[in-house]
Amino acid sequence: MKLPSALRITLYIWMGIGLAILYIPLLLIVLNSFNSSRTFGFPPTGFTIEWWQRAVSSSGALSALGTSVLAGVCAMLIALALGTMAAFAVQRYTFFGRTTISFLVVLPITLPGIVTGIALNATFVQVLGPFGVALGLATVIIGHATFCIVIVYNNVQARLRRMGTSLEEASSDLGANGWQSFWRVTFPGVRGALVAGAVLAFALSFDEIVVTTFTAGPAIQTLPLWIFSNLFRPNQAPVVNVVAAVLAVAAVVPVWLAQRFSGDSTTSRV
Amino acid sequence: MTEFRTSRRAKPSESAPDGVDRASRFSMAHAAEKTSDATPQISLRGLRKTFGAVTAVDGVDLDVYDGEFFAMLGPSGSGKTTVLRIIAGFETPTSGSVFLDGADATGLPSYRRDVNTVFQDYALFPHMTVAKNIEYGLVVDKVPKSERVRRLGEALEMVRLGGFGDRRPTQLSGGQRQRVALARALVKRPKVLLLDEPLGALDLKLREQMQLELKAIQRDVGITFVFVTHDQDEALTLCDRLAVFNDGRIEQLGPAQEVYEFPATAFVAGFVGSSNFIGPHVAREVLGIAGSFAVRPEKVAIMPRGKTVVIGAPRVDGVVRDVVYAGAVTRIIVDGPAGLTLSSTVLNTAGELDVSIRRGTQVTLSWPAAALRRISD
Numbered sequence: 001m002k003l004p005s006a007l008r009i010t011l012y013i014w015m016g017i018g019l020a021i022l023y024i025p026l027l028l029i030v031l032n033s034f035n036s037s038r039t040f041g042f043p044p045t046g047f048t049i050e051w052w053q054r055a056v057s058s059s060g061a062l063s064a065l066g067t068s069v070l071a072g073v074c075a076m077l078i079a080l081a082l083g084t085m086a087a088f089a090v091q092r093y094t095f096f097g098r099t100t101i102s103f104l105v106v107l108p109i110t111l112p113g114i115v116t117g118i119a120l121n122a123t124f125v126q127v128l129g130p131f132g133v134a135l136g137l138a139t140v141i142i143g144h145a146t147f148c149i150v151i152v153y154n155n156v157q158a159r160l161r162r163m164g165t166s167l168e169e170a171s172s173d174l175g176a177n178g179w180q181s182f183w184r185v186t187f188p189g190v191r192g193a194l195v196a197g198a199v200l201a202f203a204l205s206f207d208e209i210v211v212t213t214f215t216a217g218p219a220i221q222t223l224p225l226w227i228f229s230n231l232f233r234p235n236q237a238p239v240v241n242v243v244a245a246v247l248a249v250a251a252v253v254p255v256w257l258a259q260r261f262s263g264d265s266t267t268s269r270v
Numbered sequence: 271m272t273e274f275r276t277s278r279r280a281k282p283s284e285s286a287p288d289g290v291d292r293a294s295r296f297s298m299a300h301a302a303e304k305t306s307d308a309t310p311q312i313s314l315r316g317l318r319k320t321f322g323a324v325t326a327v328d329g330v331d332l333d334v335y336d337g338e339f340f341a342m343l344g345p346s347g348s349g350k351t352t353v354l355r356i357i358a359g360f361e362t363p364t365s366g367s368v369f370l371d372g373a374d375a376t377g378l379p380s381y382r383r384d385v386n387t388v389f390q391d392y393a394l395f396p397h398m399t400v401a402k403n404i405e406y407g408l409v410v411d412k413v414p415k416s417e418r419v420r421r422l423g424e425a426l427e428m429v430r431l432g433g434f435g436d437r438r439p440t441q442l443s444g445g446q447r448q449r450v451a452l453a454r455a456l457v458k459r460p461k462v463l464l465l466d467e468p469l470g471a472l473d474l475k476l477r478e479q480m481q482l483e484l485k486a487i488q489r490d491v492g493i494t495f496v497f498v499t500h501d502q503d504e505a506l507t508l509c510d511r512l513a514v515f516n517d518g519r520i521e522q523l524g525p526a527q528e529v530y531e532f533p534a535t536a537f538v539a540g541f542v543g544s545s546n547f548i549g550p551h552v553a554r555e556v557l558g559i560a561g562s563f564a565v566r567p568e569k570v571a572i573m574p575r576g577k578t579v580v581i582g583a584p585r586v587d588g589v590v591r592d593v594v595y596a597g598a599v600t601r602i603i604v605d606g607p608a609g610l611t612l613s614s615t616v617l618n619t620a621g622e623l624d625v626s627i628r629r630g631t632q633v634t635l636s637w638p639a640a641a642l643r644r645i646s647d
Contacts, residue, residue: 169360170393172380174407174458184410188397 026248033245038238055242064226065243071137071222072205075144079201080194082145083152091160102157109150116146117214124215135217143215144208148201155197159190199254207247223247309372311336311462311494312357317366319352326352327363328518334462334511339488339495341505341526344515345541350498353515354464357496358387371461386455390467392447394439400450401426401435407458425453428487445476452484456491465497469504481507502542506530514538536645539564546570546612548642555608557584561644569641570614572602575632584642586612590631602627604635 003011036046055061083105089095090102108116120143124133133139167189171181209224216225227243230236310333319327327349334340342350355361356368359380367376375383386407394403404425408418426432429449439447448468455463468484469477485508488495499505505512506526514521514529514537522534533539536547545564553559575587588606595618603613612635627633 166389166391166393167395169358169380170387170389170395171406171410172360173358173385173387174410174454175381176406176410177379177381180410184406185395188395 029241029248030245033238033242035238035241038234051238051242055239055246058239060221060226060230061223061239061243064221064223067137067220068206068223071140071144072202074141075148075205076198076202078141078145079148079152080198083149083197083201084156084190084194086149087153087156087160091157092165105153106150108146113147113208113210114214116143117211120146120211121214135215135220137216137220139215139217140212140220140222143211144205147211148205151201151204152194152197155193155200156190159193160186163189196258199258203251203254203258308336310334310369311338311371312496313367313369313372314353314357315367315369317353317356317368318364319349319356319361320364325518327356330366330518330520332513332520332523334494334496336461336494337492338511339485339509340497341509341512342496342498342515343500343502343505343512343542345500348515349518350513350515351466354387354466354496354498357462358385358464359383384460385462385464386458386460387464387466388448388451388455388468390470392439392451394447394450394454396439398438399435400431400437400439400442403439403450404435404454404457406454411458421457425457428456428490429453444472445480448472448480452487456487460493462494462496465495467498467500470499470501477504484508506542514542516541531643533564533643533645536562536564539643539645544613548610552608552610556586556606556610557642562646564643564645565612565637565641567601567613567615568599568617569637570612571636572604572614572616572627573634573636574626575634584636584639586610586635588612588633588635590627590629590633593628602633604633606635 031044033051034047034049035044036048036050037044086101086105090098090105120139121135124135124139163186167185168181171185172178176184207224208222209228212222212225216222221229223243227240231240312332312334314330314332317327317330317332318325330349330353332353342353344350352361356363357370359375359378359382363376367374369375370378370383370385395406398406401422405418405422408421413421422435423432426435429452431446431449431453434442434446434450439450442450448471452468465484469480472480481504484495497508509526511523511525512529513523516537522529522538524532529538530542533542533545539545539547543566545566548557548563548565550560550562553561553563557563586606588604588610590602591605591611592603594601594603597618599615599617601613601615603611606612614635
């Protein structure tokens with residue numbers, strides 16, 4: 001389609017403005033991480049790598065990073081297992097209450113995090129507390145899993161629906177039993193959706209702060225919690241900036257992976 | 271007397287005496303070539319399948335014998351595909367039984383049936399090469415590698431796809447995919463091959479070519495082929511015997527020629543080829559006989575009125591309403607007496623139709639007495 005050149009130029013300008021709004025603040029973070037001014041004065045007064053050195057040796061930041069990765073991986077694994085099973089149940093079997101199940105599985109993603117947080121907190125502390133359950137890493141993981149499941153479920157379910165059942169029928173027709181069909185035909189078909197779902201689930205968990213606040217005990221500090229509590233400490237602010245810059249760059253990886261893997265498996269050869 | 275394999279629904283008492291006589295003589299001749307006392311490869315008994323409130327298959331009895339090329343013909347929604355899927359094991363019948371090679375297979379999962387399917391959309395595995403697709407059934411059966419390679423080579427050769435083994439299904443044309451699907455099913459050497467509208471997705475020229483190939487392959491491998499189609503030309507071209515499905519039931523069952531020549535019901539007469547229908551009222555008024563009849567347009571001879579009509583006793587006068595030139599044939603539609611409309615198909619052997627026949631020409635139509643088929647309604 002050929003657009004009139006005036007329109008084309010206008011569209012380019014708007015696109016430029018949109019991208020600028022999205023990415024200039026991120027650039028600013030990266031820039032500030034090298035800013036020798038402690039108060040992030042703009043324009044930067046000088047160049048330093050001091051903050052980077054301090055960040056690398058900051059035990060608080062590193063242990064928070066470790067906690068976040070651990071929580072993200074665990075929540076992702078739970079979501080993979082449960083989300084995939086739910087997607088199969090809903091897409092491949094008919095049973096009483098199927099649409100209700102589908103609705104209930106998806107609902108947590110639309111619930112405000114603060115509601116999920118309060119609800120889980122009340123459950124863990126008031127109901128399960130007397131049974132010896134204390135807020136800690138496990139409760140954070142469970143809290144994150146509630147919405148991570150949705151991501152995996154949606155991805156896998158959509159892929160299963162698009163695949164249809166004819167490939168599985170063909171496999172069965174050729175003599176493969178249920179397990180063989182699953183591993184040789186169904187799984188390769190949904191592999192891309194699983195990877196995409198897992199990456200997104202991890203990313204969601206990694207930057208979660210609201211539900212985390214309500215489910216983490218005093219001893220647990222995930223990276224977002226650490227950033228939030230250190231941002232306004234004059235001593236720590238530059239280090240926080242470095243961490244934020246690292247995360248902004250690191251975020252490119254899962255997005256790139258997710259886009260690649262959620263593409264058509266027949267063309268991307270996943 | 272040799273069993274005349276017809277639908278259980280056919281009511282002989284309703285057929286005209288001469289019709290039954292001809293039909294059974296015909297089928298006796300045909301059945302004599304078959305070993306009709308052999309165990310059928312496929313036996314369906316009282317098959318019914320309902321989906322919710324919809325009855326897809328409503329009491330089907332069917333025997334398909336070893337080495338037959340059998341067609342299940344019918345319009346969409348007539349239940350033919352459901353019957354195929356029940357034979358393959360993808361659907362469980364609501365009631366009734368499926369016997370494969372004499373053994374009850376009604377509850378058997380599809381992977382335990384010695385039956386393979388060529389799917390309408392081919393259902394090739396997109397993440398595997400052509401070779402892996404074809405080998406699939408052998409791999410899951412744990413066939414030793416050397417034999418697998420040999421059979422893969424033979425299968426590729428049979429469908430003329432040697433050298434295509436490393437391609438992906440997406441890199442093939444429709445006709446080539448169709449062949450891969452065929453090879454993938456046949457490499458398992460099943461006793462029965464099921465084909466669900468196998469040529470439906472191909473264009474006309476390719477379809478005609480694949481029909482001949484399918485027929486040749488069936489002759490070579492010698493196993494039973496059961497295929498589902500809504501295309502009556504394709505059914506007549508390919509099959510030895512066919513079942514005409516309508517509304518979940520078999521309307522008529524028999525050798526292709528018999529079904530075409532002796533349609534049992536108005537539905538069959540209209541669906542398999544085209545027919546002129548003569549209802550009971552017109553039959554009494556014009557022909558002076560009782561009953562409903564069908565006559566094929568190509569058996570209706572047409573003459574300008576007054577000229578000698580050489581064949582046939584029944585004569586009907588009429589006026590030409592339309593002359594439709596269709597390449598190989600010309601179709602002439604004639605308004606007869608008592609609201610009767612008849613069409614006559616004339617082969618364009620001489621290149622041009624008798625120029626004296628055009629719109630408005632007074633003509634006389636006639637046909638051999640035997641061409642008039644009594645049908646039940």
